[in-house]
Amino acid sequence: MKKMLQLDNFYKARYVLNNVIRKTELVHTKKINPDVDVYLKPECLQKTGSFKIRGAYYKISQLSEEEKAKGVVACSAGNHAQGVALGATAMGVKSLICLPEGAPISKVEATRRLGADVCLVPGVYDDAYQKALQLHDEKGYTFVHPFDDENVIAGQGTIGLELMEQLPSLDAVVVPVGGGGLISGVAFAIKSLNPKIKVYGVQAEGAPSMQKSLCDKKRECLSSVSTVADGIAVKEPGELTFETCSKYVDEIVTVSEDEICAAILKLIESEKMVAEGAGAASVAAVMFNKVPVKGKKTVCIVSGGNIDVTILNRVINRGLAKSGRLCTLDMQLDDQPGKLVEVCTVIANNGANITSVHHDRTGNRNKVNACILRVTMETKNQEHIDEIRKALEEKGITITNNSNLKV
The missing domain is CATH 3.40.50.1100 (Rossmann fold)
Known part of the structure; x- marks a missing residue:
């Protein structure tokens, strides 16, 4: 149908x-x-x-008494699991949630706290999904699909x-x-x-x-x-x-x-x-x-x-980093006394706050007497970063890249 x-x-x-x-x-x-x-x-x-509590609770509420007596099974790496667990427990229905083994511990424990039994399945979400379907066939549990x-x-x-x-x-x-x-x-x-x-x-x-x-x-x-x-x-x-x-x-x-x-x-x-x-x-x-x-x-x-x-x-x-509030600049400097002070002074005069400095004498393969300086700083926005770059370049400092921080 x-x-x-x-x-x-x-x-x-x-x-x-x-x-x-x-x-x-x-x-x-x-x-x-x-x-x-x-x-x-x-x-x-x-x-x-x-929002998952809405769909999970309503789905379980519409089961027949016979279906409720057998219990429900679901698979999820997080929010759907907790919605099914809360909904089933509230209605006195047994729930079993299949989760991939690599699911965050916090989510596994949250699901258990809400009254569900948890079945950890080796692999990823798709493996957990197949296990849930298998238990639906074997045990007669009602499968609560996360969306379809x-x-x-x-x-x-x-x-x-x-x-x-x-x-x-x-x-x-x-x-x-x-x-x-x-x-x-x-x-x-x-x-x-x-x-x-x-x-x-x-x-x-x-x-x-x-x-x-x-x-x-x-x-x-x-x-x-x-x-x-x-x-x-x-x-x-x-x-x-x-x-x-x-x-x-x-x-x-x-x-x-x-x-x-x-x-x-x-x-x-x-x-x-x-x-x-x-x-x-x-x-x-x-x-x-x-x-x-x-x-x-x-x-x-x-x-x-x-x-x-x-x-x-x-x-x-x-x-x-995306909003221009944190910036990391790599600079090539001559390895001489006072060069680091010069960079820090330019940055300070332009109103940024340095949070970390990494000085590497081995990172430059082109000039023997040069070093690479990596500076991370708190900035206001992208325009502010552009101003700092311009001020550094006007001092003859070579910026080799502008590396965004990655998750």
């Missing part, structure tokens, strides 16, 4: 979730992009730290219904896209109620499966995905989500790793909001003008906040 989305089911999901989910009010901000009237939908403040399910999509789509009430004069919505469950729900709900509102999707450059699929007009499976936004690192979109996006989504764009990191930093600094890479992708698209929303009332869905704190420092440093 062909799966279909029905708006009635979205309203039913909203009723079921009414006393379960947290009400995430819109945050109006002028700091993301001065040319766009931006509102943030902070699903990072949702229970379990992500009409009830899961209806649960996620309750965000679209909320947006229509919270901001009736809405012009555009920008949504992070992995497998496509969130954007399918939001786009179907919004376009059903007001087809004039634009819906834009955002994927990471290292995982553009839905963008490529829509471009080729058929589902495509990427050979590999690589991005700091692990929540949207999906190799292949779902059947139902691909079909829904084909009909209701206006455009899907991509953002780079640097842009995602800059957006995470912007949300922390400007809005005091912690977003994971996937959650910040929508903000990155508006920050760096990837979507045509200039002058429009635009909602960015910040889909989750479960960033692994062990990489947060690297993400922030990369975000600082």
Whole structure:
């Protein structure tokens, strides 16, 4: 039987979730992009730290008593796992979550704390997915798909219904896209109620499966995905989500790793909001003008906040580098007394703050009596960096490169 989305089911999901989910009010901000009237939908403040609780809870609530008695199985590297665990435990249903062995310990433990049993599977997400399907066949558990399910999509789509009430004069919505469950729900709900509102999707450059699929007009499976936004690192979109996006989504764009990191930093600094890479992708698209929303009332869905704190420092440093707030310059100097003082004086006089200096006498192969000096400094923006470079070059100092910090 062909799966279909029905708006009635979205309203039913909203009723079921009414006393379960947290009400995430819109945050109006002028700091993301001065040319766009931006509102943030902070699903990072949702229970379990992500929108995934909506679809998972509603899906489990619609199971028969017999299905609930047998339990549910899911596979996830993070947010979906916690949504299923919380939803199942709240309804007294046994849940088993298959996770790849390499999943962050914090996410594994968070899933256990919410009442689920965890099955660690050797390999990657796809191996965990196959194991979950195997257990579904062997044990009779109901498989809760992370995105390609009409009830899961209806649960996620309750965000679209909320947006229509919270901001009736809405012009555009920008949504992070992995497998496509969130954007399918939001786009179907919004376009059903007001087809004039634009819906834009955002994927990471290292995982553009839905963008490529829509471009080729058929589902495509990427050979590999690589991005700091692990929540949207999906190799292949779902059947139902691909079909829904084909009909209701206006455009899907991509953002780079640097842009995602800059957006995470912007949300922390400007809005005091912690977003994971996937959650910040929508903000990155508006920050760096990837979507045509200039002058429009635009909602960015910040889909989750479960960033692994062990990489947060690297993400922030990369975000600082992208926004011109942290700069590393390599310079070739004659190895003579006073040269280091000269460089430091130029930088200080131009108002930058040096955070580290590395002096290497062996790094230069061209001149025996020269050295390489690597200086990392805190700066204001890209214009400030350009001023410092110019001042150094006017002093006869050769800058060999401007190396961005990498995650």
